[in-house]
Amino acid sequence: MNPSIQIDTSIDPIVATNIQSEGPFASWELFQMAYETSKHVATPEFKGLQSPKYLPHVDFLPHQLNCAEQVVEEMNGRAILADEVGLGKTIEAGLILKEYMIRGLVKKVLILAPASLVNQWVQEMNQKFYIPAAAQRKSAIWDYDVVVSSIDTAKRPPHREKLLETEYDLIIIDEAHKLKNHKTKNYAFVRSLKKKYCLLLTATPVQNHLVDIFNLVSILKPGHLGNYEDFTKRFGRNRNQLSNDEHLKELVKKVMVRNRRDETGVDWTKRNVETVYIDFTEEEKNAYEKLSEVTSGGMAFSNIVLLRELCSSREACFLSIESMLKNEEIHPSRAEQLQEMIGYIEKMPHHAKAQKVVDLISKTDQKFIIFTEYRASQYYLQWYLQQHGITSVPFRGGFKRSKKDWMKQLFQNHAQVLIATEAGGEGINLQFCNNMINYDLPWNPMRLEQRIGRIHRFGQKEDVNIYNFAIRDTIEEHVLSLLYEKIHLFQRVVGNLDAILQKLELDNLEDEIQSIFTESASDGEMKVKLNNLSSVISYAMEQDQEVEMDGTTGAS
Amino acid sequence: MEQQALHSFLHRYFTANECSILEDRDGVMKVQLTEEQDEVLMNRPFYWNYVKRVNGKGIPMQVTFITNPNRREEKGEWLHFGSPRVHQMFQMLRKKGQITRQYEQVETNQQTSLTPWLILNVSINFKGTQKRQEIVSLGLQLINGSMIPQFMDRLGSISLSPKIPDYCFTLTPIIKLPSALKRIEAYLRGNVAKQDLSWGEDALRLLEEEKQLLEHFYKNDVQTEDDEDEEAVELKAEAVERLEREKSALQQRYEPKIEVDVINSGMIYISQSTSSKMIADHLKA
Numbered sequence: 001m002n003p004s005i006q007i008d009t010s011i012d013p014i015v016a017t018n019i020q021s022e023g024p025f026a027s028w029e030l031f032q033m034a035y036e037t038s039k040h041v042a043t044p045e046f047k048g049l050q051s052p053k054y055l056p057h058v059d060f061l062p063h064q065l066n067c068a069e070q071v072v073e074e075m076n077g078r079a080i081l082a083d084e085v086g087l088g089k090t091i092e093a094g095l096i097l098k099e100y101m102i103r104g105l106v107k108k109v110l111i112l113a114p115a116s117l118v119n120q121w122v123q124e125m126n127q128k129f130y131i132p133a134a135a136q137r138k139s140a141i142w143d144y145d146v147v148v149s150s151i152d153t154a155k156r157p158p159h160r161e162k163l164l165e166t167e168y169d170l171i172i173i174d175e176a177h178k179l180k181n182h183k184t185k186n187y188a189f190v191r192s193l194k195k196k197y198c199l200l201l202t203a204t205p206v207q208n209h210l211v212d213i214f215n216l217v218s219i220l221k222p223g224h225l226g227n228y229e230d231f232t233k234r235f236g237r238n239r240n241q242l243s244n245d246e247h248l249k250e251l252v253k254k255v256m257v258r259n260r261r262d263e264t265g266v267d268w269t270k271r272n273v274e275t276v277y278i279d280f281t282e283e284e285k286n287a288y289e290k291l292s293e294v295t296s297g298g299m300a301f302s303n304i305v306l307l308r309e310l311c312s313s314r315e316a317c318f319l320s321i322e323s324m325l326k327n328e329e330i331h332p333s334r335a336e337q338l339q340e341m342i343g344y345i346e347k348m349p350h351h352a353k354a355q356k357v358v359d360l361i362s363k364t365d366q367k368f369i370i371f372t373e374y375r376a377s378q379y380y381l382q383w384y385l386q387q388h389g390i391t392s393v394p395f396r397g398g399f400k401r402s403k404k405d406w407m408k409q410l411f412q413n414h415a416q417v418l419i420a421t422e423a424g425g426e427g428i429n430l431q432f433c434n435n436m437i438n439y440d441l442p443w444n445p446m447r448l449e450q451r452i453g454r455i456h457r458f459g460q461k462e463d464v465n466i467y468n469f470a471i472r473d474t475i476e477e478h479v480l481s482l483l484y485e486k487i488h489l490f491q492r493v494v495g496n497l498d499a500i501l502q503k504l505e506l507d508n509l510e511d512e513i514q515s516i517f518t519e520s521a522s523d524g525e526m527k528v529k530l531n532n533l534s535s536v537i538s539y540a541m542e543q544d545q546e547v548e549m550d551g552t553t554g555a556s
Numbered sequence: 557m558e559q560q561a562l563h564s565f566l567h568r569y570f571t572a573n574e575c576s577i578l579e580d581r582d583g584v585m586k587v588q589l590t591e592e593q594d595e596v597l598m599n600r601p602f603y604w605n606y607v608k609r610v611n612g613k614g615i616p617m618q619v620t621f622i623t624n625p626n627r628r629e630e631k632g633e634w635l636h637f638g639s640p641r642v643h644q645m646f647q648m649l650r651k652k653g654q655i656t657r658q659y660e661q662v663e664t665n666q667q668t669s670l671t672p673w674l675i676l677n678v679s680i681n682f683k684g685t686q687k688r689q690e691i692v693s694l695g696l697q698l699i700n701g702s703m704i705p706q707f708m709d710r711l712g713s714i715s716l717s718p719k720i721p722d723y724c725f726t727l728t729p730i731i732k733l734p735s736a737l738k739r740i741e742a743y744l745r746g747n748v749a750k751q752d753l754s755w756g757e758d759a760l761r762l763l764e765e766e767k768q769l770l771e772h773f774y775k776n777d778v779q780t781e782d783d784e785d786e787e788a789v790e791l792k793a794e795a796v797e798r799l800e801r802e803k804s805a806l807q808q809r810y811e812p813k814i815e816v817d818v819i820n821s822g823m824i825y826i827s828q829s830t831s832s833k834m835i836a837d838h839l840k841a
Contacts, residue, residue, distance in 0.1 A: 005756040005812045009744040011676070015821050016733035018655050019674070026653040028716045029572040031820060033565075034653025035677050035708055037646045038819045039691045040637075042679060046686040046755060054638030076685045076762075076809060103687045130640050194801060196808050222802060223769030229776055 043103050047073055051098040058128055060095065061458070063264045064088050067257045068095035077105075077197030078220045080176070080256040082205045085449060086457025087259050089201045090121065093172050094129040096199060101131065106169040106197065107145055109133075112190070113174035115150035116397070116428065119405050121174070122148050151178075155189045167194045176200035179219065180212035191219055204446070205256060210235045213252060220255055269434075270463040271456055275480060276360075277472050278352050287314075287344040288474060304475070304517050306341075309374060311476045312440045313354070313381070314345045316374035321345075353469050354384045357437060360467065361390055361417060367433040370419045371451050373440050378419050381439070385417060392417035395428070404428065430454050434462040439469050441480060443510040445489055445501075478530060479513060486534035487541065500540045506533075559583070562637055563623040569645055583624025584632060589616040596648045597641060656822035658716040660830055664723050670825035672698040672729045674736050675707055677819040680748060684759035684812045691819070694743070696736050697831065698729035703743060704838045714830060726825045741816075748814055756812030763810040767803060774799040 026034070043050050049069055052060060063083075071079040071092075077100065081089045100106035111133065113121050118135050125133035125146065136149035136159065154163055171193055173179065179187050179200075198220055206213050214231045217224050225231055225248070235248075261268060280288060288310055291303075302324065309316035321338050324330060330338075361368055370392075372378055378394055385392045393407045393415045411418040412432055420428075433455055442448055456464040468484075470476040483489075506512055512533065520526035563583055570577055570587050579586040589597065594616040595604050607614035620632030621641075628634040635642055656675075662668055673695050680690045695707030704710060720726070731739070777795035826834070 004760055005753055005814065007745060007748055007814045009680075009741045009748065009814070009816045011678070011737050011741055011816060011818060013734065013737070015676070015818055016737055019657075019733060019821055019823055021655075023655075023657070025655055025657045025718060025822070026820070027572065027718065028656060028658050029568070030649065030653040031656040031658075031822065032653075032708070033568060033572060034649045034820050035691075035693065037649050038677070038679060041643075041646060042689040042691050044688060044690070046682075046684070046688045056636050056638060073686065104681075105683075105687055130638065191798070192801075194805065196805055218773070221766070221769070223766070223771075223773030227773045227775060 041102075049095070049099055050102045051095050054098065054102060055129065058091075060091065061088065061264060063259045064092050064095060067092045067259065068099060070257055071096050071199070072099055075255060075257075077170070078199075078255065080200045080202065080205055080216055080220065082202055082256050082258040084259065084261050085203045085453035087261065087264060088458045089203075090124055090174070091128070091458075092257075093174075093199050093201060094125060094131070097125075097131060097170060097172070098129050100170060100197065108166060108168050109146040109170045109172070110154075110163065110166075110168050110193070110195075111146070111148040111172045111174070112151050112154060113148060114178075115152065115401055116399075116404055117174060118148050118150055119401055120429065151186050151189070155186065160189070164192060164194075168196065170197040170199070171195040172199045172201065173219075174201045176216060176219075177202040177204050177212070180215050182215045182218070187215065187219075205258070217252070217255055224255060225251055269456070269460050271452070271466065272463060273466045273468065275468045275470065275485065276356060277470055277477065278356050279472050280352055280474070281349060283344075283348050284310075284352060285473075287341070287348055290344050291317075291341060304514060307475050308440070309376075310345075311353075311471045311474050312372060312374050313351050313377040314348045315376035315380045318342065318345050319376050350384065351380070353439060353471065354381060356469065357381065357439070358385065358388045358390065360437070361385075362388060365416070366435055367411070368417050368435045368437055369430060369433055369455065370417060370437045370439050372419065372421060373442060375421055377439065378421050381419050385419075390417060391415040392419050394418075395420040397421065428454060429457065429459075431457060431459040431461075434460060435465045435467070437467045437469060441468060441470070441476065441484070443479065443513045445484070445509060448489065475517065478527065482527060482530035483513070483534045486531075487537045500537065504536060504540055506537070558637060559623045559625060562635060562642070566621060566623065566635070569649070573648075578618065579620075582627065584620060584622050584627055584630065586618060586620045586632075588618050591616050597644055650819070654820045656718075656820070657824075658718060658822065659720045659724065659726075659825045660827050661715040661717050662721050662724055662827050664721070666723060668724045668827060670720070670724050670726045671828055671831045672726060673707075673824045673826055673831070674698055674733070674740075674821070675711075675824050676737075676740055676821045677708065678744070679817045679819055680744065681813075681815045681817060682755070683815070684755045685762060685810055686755075692744070692747075694740055695824070695834075696731070696740060697835070698731045698736060699727060701731060701739065702835050702838075703739070704834060710834050710837070711824065714826065716824070720825070724825075724827075744816060753812075756814075759810045759812045763806060766806055766810070770799060770802050770806070 049065065049072070051068070052065065064087075067081065067083070071077065071081070077096070081092050083089050083092070097106065097109060111121055111125075122133050122135045125131040125148070131146055132144075133146040133148050134144045136147055136153055149159070153159060171190075173190065179190055181187060200216055200220060202216070205216060211232065214225050214228070214235075218228075226234075235245075288307070291306055291310055302320075306317055306320055309320055321341055325335055325338055357370065370381060372381065375396070378396070382392050382394055391414065393410045395404065395407050395411075395418055399407065407418070408428055408430070411430070418430070418433070436452065436455055438448070438451065442451075452464070452466060468480060470480040501509060513530075516526055516529045516533070520529060560583075563585070566585055567577065567580070570585075570593075573590065573593050575590050575593050576588045577585060578588055591604075591614055594614070595601075598617055598619075604614055606612075622628055622630060622632045622634045623636075633641065659670060662670070675693070675695050677691070677693045680692060682688050682690070693706055693708040695704040695710070696702070697704075729736075774795055778792060778799060
């Protein structure tokens with residue numbers, strides 16, 4: 001027998017007192033049932049999951065069950081859940097939490113999620129898992145056993161102090177990639193919380209640099225990847241992929257579960273992608289050409305913005321020009337040019353794209369989500385749709401939580417269209433809708449995947465239709481046809497594109513595209529450069545097909 | 557099968573708690589709750605508080621529970637073993653069924669002595685990196701110290717009642733309760749120590765390994781070259797604190813422990829003939 005295993009078989013002496021008391025005594029039947037009940041809920045084995053038995057109303061997918069088992073049995077409750085978008089990381093976390101609660105190992109729980117997801121977590125924990133979670137709002141409710149909060153709320157007084165002194169049995173952090181920088185206040189805050197078990201949820205564990213993963217692992221298991229000095233010495237300047245270092249790969253595997261869509265064995269609904277090219281009207285073309293002229297005298301960043309905006313709505317472009325004109329340091333000749341532009345914009349009729357949206361949507365009763373990069377376009381579209389008898393609701397990142405929930409409900413039950421800006425894309429699940437219009441395209445492919453992930457996720461029963469809008473002979477068409485389509489961005493599930501871009505040291509594709517436009521002297525040069533860029537990426541992707549990428553896949 | 561077991565559980569539960577079962581057909585059961593069960597199960601403390609404050613009489617609810625999966629769309633509450641409602645019942649049982657005192661029903665017309673037995677049902681919790689439980693039921697005869705495991709099962713065939721039968725009297729225990737509990741503790745310790753404890757050794761090894769990783773991680777942070785540099789001293793203090801916090805979390809997570817929770821306990825008085833037979837059966841087994 002090992003003397004270091006604490007064996008404490010002492011029995012509370014109160015038992016003797018109670019037995020000798022004058023009652024009240026339980027009937028034999030109640031006494032027996034109490035014993036049988038305890039036997040029923042006891043967990044006789046170290047291994048195996050009990051939680052699914054408690055949740056017969058939920059159909060868990062095999063990869064979700066495997067993940068939960070692996071985290072509990074092999075990772076001892078501290079892990080990064082890094083499934084691709086839409087595979088059910090929340091469900092995995094819920095299973096693990098439930099398992100620990102059933103086994104009596106976890107009682108106090110803190111779930112930190114983006115503000116827009118707080119209610120969803122509360123709902124899911126209560127309805128799916130019978131876990132009485134409560135959302136932290138203004139008044140303090142930290143005395144509840146399971147609390148869901150945004151980091152921003154949690155780290156502010158008076159909540160902060162209360163949280164820091166609580167000994168949590170389990171802390172779950174959703175969208176944990178936001179913590180990748182160890183110099184931020186959020187990182188320091190999370191690291192100073194007292195926790196026994198910990199789950200970090202992110203679809204992109206390595207976003208830009210290898211040190212991202214070091215920082216995440218250091219929340220879970222400091223020392224697992226060595227200390228900061230060791231790690232940066234070895235990988236500091238090296239932006240290479242995880243896959244290039246076998247040893248590191250193995251170590252990461254011990255604390256991370258990553259399932260990929262194509263490995264889950266689930267029959268995903270199809271994703272139909274259609275590019276819709278639209279021609280500008282004569283007036284619009286004139287305005288665009290005028291703006292290109294104005295801007296070609298050295299395509300500054302602001303000019304690219306204006307061109308992109310013009311492809312979205314005249315309102316977006318107009319607002320930008322207006323604010324540029326307010327800037328007092330503006331050169332008088334530039335101001336003159338911009339003034340002239342406004343004249344052109346004012347002559348523009350309704351936007352060709354908006355017309356196309358109406359054509360597409362009015363043919364059917366199906367629901368659509370429209371994503372746009374610009375708030376002005378969002379307003380404009382809402383008004384324009386209304387003119388054509390199409391009901392829509394807006395959605396933005398800046399909305400309060402309750403408003404987001406309300407909008408989602410309105411969309412689900414009443415409106416045909418939800419118009420979202422980029423910032424609103426994160427953290428709403430809209431599986432009940434299966435059509436999406438990318439009214440304008442972000443220059444960051446990851447964001448595109450985030451958008452699509454809102455509807456093409458676990459729980460979607462229909463094939464998903466994605467319509468990408470682009471105006472012919474503009475900056476939009478160039479990016480779409482020379483880059484996105486060439487790298488088959490829409491056919492594949494983005495998956496490891498981020499990894500590939502990093503490998504190529506292209507982790508900010510947006511800057512890359514921007515500089516191609518700003519630095520090219522002619523259209524021809526710009527096209528050649530875009531072509532080169534897409535060739536480089538395509539080549540890396542082909543190679544990637546041959547080598548299993550970062551090797552951090554699910555079952556080990 | 558599970559659902560049928562749940563159905564018979566519900567039946568027993570409501571009967572034992574004196575609720576009348578109004579209808580019971582094909583996995584759908586309609587129950588008239590008592591005031592006590594309404595308070596326990598229906599989660600309406602404000603209502604009961606109000607009723608008590610105005611000295612009124614509350615009206616306990618009638619509830620329909622469904623266990624037949626084919627009828628779950630019908631009006632009523634669908635229950636399975638994971639339902640919070642069922643776990644409320646479990647909790648209630650553990651609270652209400654803690655202590656008992658029972659006498660064997662002996663039919664006799666002459667003076668008969670009943671032997672005192674202590675019954676103790678416990679859960680032994682084995683906690684390493686994971687946790688498991690073992691439910692043990694022990695009977696200790698308080699005259700001669702015989703100990704019988706799986707005591708609940710052996711009592712199953714004996715008819716018991718909370719009232720001492722006519723002509724019967726109970727013998728005074730020779731072994732007093734506190735020392736009876738000591739004997740049981742010793743028995744459990746011996747029992748546990750005989751088991752395979754490799755899981756605990758694994759946990760200890762892991763604990764050591766991860767502690768070393770921690771020490772290495774904080775190696776450079778917990779020492780300062782220059783004690784004059786206030787900022788450095790402060791940073792060091794923070795790092796030391798973090799290291800300690802992490803270590804204690806590791807300890808909590810991995811440190812192997814075996815502990816005992818009492819489920820319920822009581823006194824059972826049994827005729828000498830039944831007592832002897834039980835001991836003999838146990839020795840044979």
